[in-house]
Amino acid sequence: MLVGAHVRAGPGFSLALSHGDEVGADAIQVFTQSPRGWKPSPFSGDVLSRFRESLASHATIRRVFCHATYLINLATSDESLYARSLDCLLDNLRVAREIGASGLVLHAGSHRGEGFESCVERVASGCRKVLDAAQAGTACPILLENTAGAGGTVGRSFTELARLIEAAGRDERLGVCLDTQHLWASGVAYRDADEAHAAVEAFDEVLGLGRLRCIHGNDSKVPLGSGRDRHANIGEGTIGGAALGWLLGHPSIQESTVLLEVPGAGKGPRREDVAAMRRVHAEGLASWAAR
Ligand SMILES: [Zn+2]
Ligand SMILES: [Zn+2]
Structure with missing residues (x-):
């Protein structure tokens, strides 16, 4: 499993790789534009292809x-x-x-109380239209992220994510990003080997592990089942390092990439946060191996 973090891309995009180096990441996640505005990405084709070349030889x-x-x-x-x-x-x-990304993580959105079934077709056909228009192959899929379950957010369970993918004709260009904090907040526990195994098996049964393209590795500021999206630093939240280890160390998901989206000291993941995740993951692997 590759271990990495969300990093700032900087004004010229190219800084993303050096920010990844600074925190000791084997993988990074970036925003392609300001995440809270509609303004499209200002980067030229040259900037993006240079980034792709630097990534290939990194x-x-x-x-x-x-x-x-x-x-x-x-x-x-x-x-x-x-x-x-x-x-x-x-x-x-x-x-x-x-830029040669392995996937674009997407929060599908919120139906704002109109009910999940009311929006399934809209979400599914929207994804397909965009994938066709961008001519993105399977190399850069849209990865639907599971939500913590607040309000009318869509994708609060494996079943909801599976409905969306089915409605999109099981399009190969759709995958899933599993957020450990959202999973916990949505009521799925993984405090020991049995619970972690049940969670991974449920994913496989409902979605298929082939859809799992990346994991957001976060601890939680809020309790199991609280339905709220509040990330904590690894080992400092209600999930804890041992539970994260049982989940992330599961033998069936080691091809995946885990990316931190933790607060750090207020500015996002730091080197010590990535190191904490590596420890938790290594301890999880050892616990599974000892069973
Ligand atoms: Zn996330
Ligand atoms: Zn979140």
Whole structure:
């Protein structure tokens, strides 16, 4: 399993790799544009292809993932917001493909109380339209992220994610990003080997482990089942290092990449946070091996 972190790309994008180096990451996640604005990515094709070349020859960073803009909402019934979301997602995906990203992580959005079934087709067809328009192959899939379960957010369970992927005709260009904090907040426990195994098996049964392309590795500021999206530093939250180890050390998911999105000291993941994740992961592997 590659261990990495979300990092800032900087004004010229190219800084993302050096920020990844600073924290000791084997993989990084970046925003392709400001995550809280609609303004499209300002980067030229040259900047993006230079980044891709630097990535290909980089000594330690092996994979890059992108996280889509937070304003995107494919579940909305508001037509102008939906159209804007498709344009923005397309721009995000074009940049992700250009830089050689292994996937674009997406929060599908919120139906705002209208019910999950009301938005399944919108989300599914929106993803397919954007994937077709961006001509993104399977190399840069859209990765639907599981949510903590707040409000009308879509993707709060493996079953919901599977419904979306089925509605999209099981498109090969759709994958899943599993966030450990959201999973915990949505009520899925993995405090010991049996619980962690049950969680991984449920994923495999409902979605298939082939869809699992990356993991957001976060501890939680809020309790199991609280439905809220609040990340804590590794080992400092209600999940704890041992539980994270049981989940992340599971033998069936070692091809995946874990990316930290923890607060650090307030500015995001630091070198010591990545080191803490490596320890937790190594202890998890050892616990599974000793069983
Ligand atoms: Zn996440
Ligand atoms: Zn989150």
